[in-house]
Amino acid sequence: MLELLSFGDRGWGDQLLMGAAMTVAVSVSAFLLGLVFGAAGAAAKLGGNLLLAGLAEVYTTVIRGVPELLVIYLLFFGGSGMVMAVARVFGYDGYVEVNAFTIGVVAVGLISGAYSTEVIRGAVQAVPHGQIEAAKACGMGRWLILRRVLVPQTLRFALPGLGNVWQLTLKDTSLISVTALAEIMRMAHVAAGSTREPFLFYATAAVLYLILTSVSTAVFERAERHAMRGVRRA
Amino acid sequence: MKKTVAALAFGAILAIAVSPAAAQDKWSKIRIATEGAYAPWNATAPSGELIGFEVDLxxxxxxxxxxxxxxxxxxxxxxxxxxxxxxxxVIMAGMSITDERKQVIDFAGPYGSEPTAxxxxxGSALAGMTFxxxxxxxxxxxxQEQQILDALAKALEGKTVGVQTSTIQANFMERLLPQVRMRTYGTLDEAGIDLVNGRLDAMLGDRSAAQEIVKKEESLTMFGPNFxxxxxxxxxxxxxxxxxxxxxxKLNAAIAEANGDGTIARLSEQWFGYDISVK
Amino acid sequence: MNWQLMWDSLPTLLSGLPLTVQLVALAEVLGLGVAMGTALMRLSTSRIADAVARAYVFVFRGTPLLVQIFLIYYGLGQFPVIRESVLWVFLREPYWCAVLALMLNTGAYTSEIIRGAILSVPHGQMEAARACGMSRFLMFRRIVAPIAVRQALPAYGNEVILMVKASSLASTITLLEITGLARRLIAQTYAVFEIFILAGAIYLALNFLITRLIRFAEWRLTPYLRARA
Structure with a gap:
């Protein structure tokens, strides 16, 4: 039975491993894209512009209130159409194909971004106001305050929360298997159906995910320790 | 929604890295979709490659x-x-040409024909039925055919039949055996797993695809007539x-040619073991 | 956008709401029990109990729910031992497989919320309670539980919302809750947008309602934080 997991043309081992690589690629891209959305969302919520704050609120509420599966389906079936509509605005009239990888990254990135927004917003707010006043008193400009005071501390405060968002993002990529992108879950699903050995393949998929989540937990813990190195402990 | 569109503007930038599709008027490049989970029509090999009758065709x-x-x-x-x-x-995925589907898409062909069974x-009571x-x-x-349908309806009373979702077999159950409990699956393979597990009493599918599952599972058998x-x-x-x-x-011409020169019959022998071509 | 189709599909989709609510409610109630047990095991002095609880939380938080559902539904059913056991009465039904998967999943997450909440109870308060001569049980009932519940409520609210969303995965094992019905409708009408947007709106409304309920519960439980009129 274990030969089903072997490498080469007879077994599914290499397919599953390539699936794991794809999962990592999608997760990392989606998480980074989510950070961009998250930073923009947090800026909009804290920026004071009511319209932008409202839009950001709608974004986080809708994405966090609707099943991920629906978000992915909508983008999968509508992604090309929306991109073409945008392209038309810029004067390009042809057909634009958006591949499954891009759709997966954008869909999971949107979801990830909604959670990142809240984490980043909370972290920015956690920076003591007195420090910003002190920086102003020292004559620092807005940009300098952002670079020297706000961003370094926000990153440190946001790190644990972003670690959670990363785990969420990693696990959400399993849902893009419905778009036939060859990540772990898709390969396990195809293999389970074709060999009629569901336990073997879903258990293998579970182990692969556990490895990925454990490794990334360790990485985030290291990063947190690194970020905390200048902080006095009680 | 607006936010989504705005976000997709970002996606559009990503999409520049993505190939704009081939010119649609010339059909020098054709993208064909298959399911990859409906052997022998189409399947996925352990190498990850799509294989099967329709892939070759x-x-x-x-x-x-x-x-x-x-x-x-x-x-x-x-x-x-x-x-x-x-x-x-193009879709080539063991998809039957039906009036419902014709309302939303069109078909070239048919290039094959298989009954439903x-x-x-x-050893179950159903397996022992004779027709x-x-x-x-x-x-x-x-x-006489109506009698068979009535007998089936009676035999399947209180039982559960598995089919693949949005297939002609699902339509068959809804129209002809509406009182029988039907469970729909994403793939026929999943229905097969549940039939072996005993969650289902029977499974309805394209005969060749159902047979492919029965061949691999000792505990299963085909029963009843071909529809x-x-x-x-x-x-x-x-x-x-x-x-x-x-x-x-273009596709119709190619299918006619493949029928005429025996290509379809040859591939059919190779994948099904008999000729499914439409004469 | 075909509004007529959306309007016509609404009753069908809403007919899946009871099943969605049922799945979530059952999973939450049973999951809460699992979570309490797990949290107590994690806080107990027994090394073995702690290790077992740790392993359970690690596995269920470290893998996607989709894998868990497939593993329970298709994976367990593969073994004759299980099919011949009493468990099969439940595992035979997709409904109970979904409840089991959701329950174990939420149980793992919730146990961490509960553990954190119990640990957040200030030590001084417990010492004071002991000094007043309270028994362990009385102390738990009067001091630890009320403080922990208040502490856990916002995070628990988020967990319930996540479960509502997660219940959509029950559609992958043939259950016809909101998402399952939506997929079936799409198979019949091919109107992907109309139906998924409508389904999304139903989930959004349900989650809005739950958020309000949790906020209300928080408000009720924290009278001392309200400004005195």
Missing amino acids: ARELCRKMNAECQILAQDWDGIIPALQQGKYD FATIK DLKGVDLATVEP VRGVLGEGVGAGLRQRDQDLKA
Whole structure:
């Protein structure tokens, strides 16, 4: 039975491993894209512009209130159409194909971004106001305050929360298997159906995910320790 | 929604890295979708490669049309919407030509034909049933054929039958055996797993695809007559968008050629062990 | 956008609401029990109990729910031992497989919420309670539980919302809750957008309602934080 997991043309081992690589690629891209959305969302919520704050609120509420599966389906079936509509605005009239990888990254990135927004917003707010006043008193400009005071501390405060968002993002990529992108879950699903050995393949998929989540937990813990190195402990 | 569109503007930037599709008017490049989970029609090999009768046939047809072919996998339950969204140009996935589907897409072909049949667990009461007829033509149901349907309805009372979602077999159950409990699965393989597990009493599928599962599972057997036509449609064809009539003409010509020179019969022998071509 | 189709599909989709609510409610109630047990095991002095609880939380938080559902539904059913056991009465039904998967999943997450909440109870308060001569049980009932519940409520609210969303995965094992019905409708009408947007709106409304309920519960439980009129 274990030969089903072997490498080469007879077994599914290499397919599953390539699936794991794809999962990592999608997760990392989606998480980074989510950070961009998250930073923009947090800026909009804290920026004071009511319209932008409202839009950001709608974004986080809708994405966090609707099943991920629906978000992915909508983008999968509508992604090309929306991109073409945008392209038309810029004067390009042809057909634009958006591949499954891009759709997966954008869909999971949107979801990830909604959670990142809240984490980043909370972290920015956690920076003591007195420090910003002190920086102003020292004559620092807005940009300098952002670079020297706000961003370094926000990153440190946001790190644990972003670690959670990363785990969420990693696990959400399993849902893009419905778009036939060859990540772990898709390969396990195809293999389970074709060999009629569901336990073997879903258990293998579970182990692969556990490895990925454990490794990334360790990485985030290291990063947190690194970020905390200048902080006095009680 | 606005936010989504704005976000997708970002996606558009990403999409620049993505190939703009080939010019649609020439059909020098054709993207063909299959399910990859409906052996022997189409399946996925352990190497990850798509294989099966339709994959080979698609390559032959493209050769005859002098077109470059890209064959990709798509889950069955989204296969028609994704065609309409332009993710590919042709569906070759054991899809029967039916009136319902013709309302939203068009078909070239048919290039093959297989009856629908039940599978069940060996030794069960269903497996022991005997029928006077080997085949039932649902386009013209005669009294003797009606008796068979009535007998089936009675035998399946209180039982659960598994089918693949949005298939002609699901339509069959809804129209002809509405009182029987039906459970729908994403793939026929999943229904097969549940039949072996005992969650289902029977499974209804394309005969060859059901047989492929029965062959691999000792505990299963086929039963009942073969059903054709009527609610089951007019053979398996290549699905395409209604506006692509030029592609339909090209595909029809290629299918006719493949029929004429024995390509379809040869591939059919190779994958099914018998001839499924439409004469 | 075909509004007529959306309007016509609404009753069908809403007919899946009871099943969605049922799945979530059952999973939450049973999951809460699992979570309490797990949290107590994690806080107990027994090394073995702690290790078992740790392993359970690690596995269920470290893998996607989709894998868990497939593993329970298709994976367990593969073994004759299980099919011949009493468990099969439940595992035979997709409904109970979904409840089991959701319950174990939420149990793992919730146990961490509960553990954190119990640890957040200030030590001084417990010492004071002990000094007043309270028994362990009385102390738990009067001091630890009320403080922990208040502490856990916002995070628990988020967990319930996540479960509502997660219940949509029950559609992958043939259950016809909101998402399952939506997929079936799409198979019949091919109107992906109309139906998924409508389904999304139903989930959004349900989650809005739950958020309000949790906020209300928080408000009720924290009278001392309200400004005195």
